């Protein structure tokens with residue numbers, strides 16, 4: 001007799017259960033493939049929200065330096081001070097890195113592809129002296145920012161000339177800006193003209209105006 005215990009019915013009911021279970025897993029998001037190793041909220045520092053746009057923040061001045069007049073000076077407590085023109089700067093090794101931007105005004109922008117000169121390659125050339133512990137970045141718009149040398153020396157800190165495959169636009173700091181991704185973005189000076197190494201710390205533009213001297217987004221060091 002062919003009743004509900006037949007192999008075909010058993011097979012049919014087993015499949016129904018499997019489908020129902022898998023459907024429940026899908027609703028719960030289980031067994032997802034292609035999931036990043038970290039969840040998005042793990043990449044978002046406290047109090048930040050993700051944006052797809054890239055806002056522009058500056059002091060109201062966008063210094064337009066023609067490349068033939070552009071210079072980068074690196075001085076202070078270094079063994080080999082340097083003054084580079086654009087061609088000499090281009091001759092330094094070029095590095096590609098990807099990093100997230102965290103601005104103190106609470107937006108974060110993920111997955112920025114930067115190209116430029118790795119800070120580490122610059123440090124290898126100028127050789128900071130043992131007493132050098134802090135760095136001040138000076139910009140063509142008179143902006144300054146300060147940071148500990150060990151924060152500047154991280155592996156993915158860059159003197160960036162390109163973003164997502166294109167030359168940096170003027171409004172975002174072109175022709176060259178610093179990118180120090182593990183600190184709030186105000187530390188990443190745009191239009192850099194001088195990098196100075198010091199034994200003591202000197203607060204920069206925003207650090208003198210109520211912003212935190214260190215600026216670690218993961219510890220929410222916004223104001224200080």
Ligand SMILES: Nc1nc2c(c(=O)[nH]1)N[C@H]1C(S)=C(S)[C@@H](COP(=O)(O)O)O[C@H]1N2
Pocket residue numbers: 054055056057058059060103104139140141143171172173185186187188189190191
């Ligand atoms: N030279 C210079 N660099 C600067 C600034 C500035 O006003 N001048 N603003 C800082 C601030 S507050 C932020 S959030 C970022 C903004 O960079 P963006 O305009 O490319 O987003 O640049 C930082 N670097």
Ligand SMILES: [Mo]
Pocket residue numbers: 057103104105185186
């Ligand atoms: Mo900012």
